[in-house]
Amino acid sequence: MRATSNKLVVTAHGDREIRIIRTFDAPRRLVFDAFTKPALVKRWLTGPDGWSLPVCEIDLKPGGTFRYVWKNTEGTEMGMGGTYREIDAPDRIVHDELFDEDWTGGQAEVTTLFVEDGGRTTVTTSVVYSSTEARDAVLKSPMESGIAIGYDRLEGILASEPVK
Amino acid sequence: MTPSERLDATFAALADPTRRAILSRLALGEASVLELAEPFAMSQPAVSKHLKVLERAGLVSRSRDAQRRPCRIEIVPLTEVTDWLAEYRKLWQANFARLDTLLEEMKADAASQASAMNPTDFTTKED
Numbered sequence: 001m002r003a004t005s006n007k008l009v010v011t012a013h014g015d016r017e018i019r020i021i022r023t024f025d026a027p028r029r030l031v032f033d034a035f036t037k038p039a040l041v042k043r044w045l046t047g048p049d050g051w052s053l054p055v056c057e058i059d060l061k062p063g064g065t066f067r068y069v070w071k072n073t074e075g076t077e078m079g080m081g082g083t084y085r086e087i088d089a090p091d092r093i094v095h096d097e098l099f100d101e102d103w104t105g106g107q108a109e110v111t112t113l114f115v116e117d118g119g120r121t122t123v124t125t126s127v128v129y130s131s132t133e134a135r136d137a138v139l140k141s142p143m144e145s146g147i148a149i150g151y152d153r154l155e156g157i158l159a160s161e162p163v164k
Numbered sequence: 165m166t167p168s169e170r171l172d173a174t175f176a177a178l179a180d181p182t183r184r185a186i187l188s189r190l191a192l193g194e195a196s197v198l199e200l201a202e203p204f205a206m207s208q209p210a211v212s213k214h215l216k217v218l219e220r221a222g223l224v225s226r227s228r229d230a231q232r233r234p235c236r237i238e239i240v241p242l243t244e245v246t247d248w249l250a251e252y253r254k255l256w257q258a259n260f261a262r263l264d265t266l267l268e269e270m271k272a273d274a275a276s277q278a279s280a281m282n283p284t285d286f287t288t289k290e291d
Contacts, residue, residue: 006264008257022260026267030274034266044262047255133179 015132020125028116031123032090035112036060046070055079060087066095082107090114106130170222174241177221182206183214187223190237194227200235 009021024031034040038056046053047070055069067081082097093112111126129135177183186200201211215235218224222241226233 006260008260010256020256022256024260024264024267026271030267030270034263034270040266040270044266045259046262048258133175 013126016129016135018127018129018135020127021122023120023122025120027119028090028114028121031121032114035114035123036089036093041068060084060089060093062087082110085109106134108134170241173221174223177217177223180214180217183218186211186214186218187237187242190224190235194234194236196232196234 006023006025010018013019034044036058038058041058042053042056045056045068051070051072053068054071055067057065057067059065062084064084065081066084067079069077069079071077079100080097081100082095084093084095086092086094091114094109095112096107096109098107107130109128111128113124113126115122115124178187182204185204189195189200189203197208197211197215200215201208204211215224215226219226223238224235225238226235
């Protein structure tokens with residue numbers, strides 16, 4: 001274990017972009033494989049507890065498509081798919097993606113950069129949503145300052161509000 | 165509405181700064197349309213329009229009694245949104261923690277392949 005923590009960083013850029021940055025203690029070639037080979041992707045991109053990724057199809061070439069379907073123990077499924085626009089292995093992938101449920105209000109364009117430094121690899125994922133509203137809905141998690149309504153206040157209300 | 169449609173309606177309602185401000189005000193307690201219109205320097209019809217969007221999303225309810233018909237904030241859709249958003253971030257933390265574990269395995273495999281004087285590319289393997 002290294003002294004530096006591999007912290008997940010989520011930031012907003014411009015009106016429609018979210019960047020997710022994370023460093024991994026592995027060379028870029030391995031990290032790139034872990035992001036692009038279905039047998040490996042299935043092992044980590046499984047989502048919350050109780051979910052798995054039974055469908056993971058990747059045709060890694062410009063114009064090639066991918067399809068992910070997550071499933072939970074109750075049988076609920078969530079699907080997402082898209083098309084690769086640029087592949088520059090092991091540096092960069094550009095693809096578009098759309099959830100079957102389309103909660104982001106349209107297709108998002110995703111650029112993933114893999115930068116190696118001293119055997120460690122920093123992965124920067126930039127997701128450009130179709131609108132500011134879609135971006136903000138994703139970003140404003142309780143970990144950030146909240147959805148404009150103060151969360152301290154909201155928590156106070158929740159604590160005092162009897163469940164009906 | 166399905167849970168997904170309800171989330172859509174909640175997100176759409178929250179995507180407007182005036183509606184968020186109205187919710188912030190209602191978080192302090194019930195208020196009439198007139199009381200809500202005042203701090204926003206908006207006409208009552210303009211505030212009513214925003215309230216209709218909030219009501220459709222289930223974020224605001226209006227009492228039937230009397231002329232004043234005070235508005236109140238409804239917490240359940242908000243908690244659905246915040247729960248869901250917390251899940252989004254947790255999801256990436258969990259995904260990447262698993263990826264850390266996987267990469268350790270891949271590094272060990274790559275090292276043992278190298279020590280076996282087999283400099284071929286790392287190949288994937290099924291569980």
